[in-house]
Amino acid sequence: MFSKLKSVFIKKKEIVKFRYLDEYFMRELKESSFNLLENEYLILRHWKHEEKLDLEKICTEFSVGMDEAKFIFSLISEMYYKAACEKAWDDAYLKMYNTGLVKEATLISAQDSGHKHCFFCSEKMNKKLPITTETYLAFQTECRCKPYKKSFFKPFISFK
Numbered sequence: 631m632f633s634k635l636k637s638v639f640i641k642k643k644e645i646v647k648f649r650y651l652d653e654y655f656m657r658e659l660k661e662s663s664f665n666l667l668e669n670e671y672l673i674l675r676h677w678k679h680e681e682k683l684d685l686e687k688i689c690t691e692f693s694v695g696m697d698e699a700k701f702i703f704s705l706i707s708e709m710y711y712k713a714a715c716e717k718a719w720d721d722a723y724l725k726m727y728n729t730g731l732v733k734e735a736t737l738i739s740a741q742d743s744g745h746k747h748c749f750f751c752s753e754k755m756n757k758k759l760p761i762t763t764e765t766y767l768a769f770q771t772e773c774r775c776k777p778y779k780k781s782f783f784k785p786f787i788s789f790k
């Protein structure tokens with residue numbers, strides 16, 4: 631009887647779902663300073679390798695000149711990498727979190743030349759952080775790394 635009651639009151643650890651790559655793509659499109667939403671369909675198809683966008687196609691479909699097409703092409707390439715890298719970072723975090731085995735982890739810089747972590751990440755670098763939904767959400771809302779996070783978590787596993 632008591633154990634049954636107890637199980638009702640002990641909150642089960644919440645599993646956080648992975649987000650689809652499309653959500654990251656849409657965020658990039660919405661946050662872009664350049665209005666790309668008009669051509670959302672074509673860009674998404676290009677990102678998903680369903681239809682290749684080349685410079686000529688950008689010129690005709692977006693009604694722009696060659697210089698602008700080049701700019702758009704490099705912009706959407708950057709956005710693609712940003713979305714893919716952010717998803718990889720989030721997925722790695724959630725994989726670690728969802729195992730339920732990792733309670734703490736140390737944030738490690740995967741710094742390559744010239745990359746500067748944002749203030750939020752810099753403050754947390756090389757520190758052991760609790761692996762919770764709160765930590766995850768804090769990174770989602772506070773991180774301002776440009777163009778994307780270049781860090782990873784080293785899990786701290788305790789058998790206590």
Ligand SMILES: [Zn+2]
Binds near residue numbers: 749750752772774779
């Ligand atoms: Zn950051």
